[in-house]
Amino acid sequence: MSSRCAACKNQTRKCSSDCIFFPYFPANDPQRFACVHRIYGGSNVGKMLQQIPPYLREQAANTLYFEAQRRIQDPVYGCTGIISKLYEQINNTEIALAHIQTQIACLKLQVPQEKAESNFNVLRAQSSGTTEFQWQSQVCWFN
Structure with a gap:
């Protein structure tokens, strides 16, 4: 050597x-x-x-x-301090992910409601010329 x-x-x-x-x-x-x-x-x-x-x-x-x-x-914590910080970052990221997933789910639920409301508004606008709806009432008897 x-x-x-x-x-x-x-x-x-x-x-x-x-x-x-x-x-x-x-x-x-x-x-x-x-x-x-x-x-x-x-x-x-x-x-x-x-x-x-x-x-x-x-x-x-x-x-x-x-x-x-x-x-x-870091004489007190050494590698454990780094590990703790990483666990904290993972936990914060999981919380943020859950929050975003909740927001996405809420938005997905709102879109069909908005579509249904807009369809209802279209039907209401189409029938606005008629002042009154008349329903035929039929009574059905089942044996």
Whole structure:
């Protein structure tokens, strides 16, 4: 290896060829390991990475970095603060969607009523020449 990874530089040690940190904490981004080290500790991060399958290590290193950044920015809530804000946004969006769906349903109900009222007005206008309606009354008896 030509250079040490950020973890080995931070801990002032020689970076071996099988260094668990080398693929995930490059030397050109020392802040990445510094964040993770500050929250979790270097040896704990190394142990976590060794305990998971190699194909998941990059995702785990990215997750540890993201969570460490959030914990540094918001020591009280960390990632939970972001999750809470997202749940709040989802809830507000669902409420807005329900409101809009209700408005659409009300408008759909009003359109047929308006059509019926306009048809009634047309019939009334057509019959306005007649002053009185006369209905034939028939009584039907059923056995």
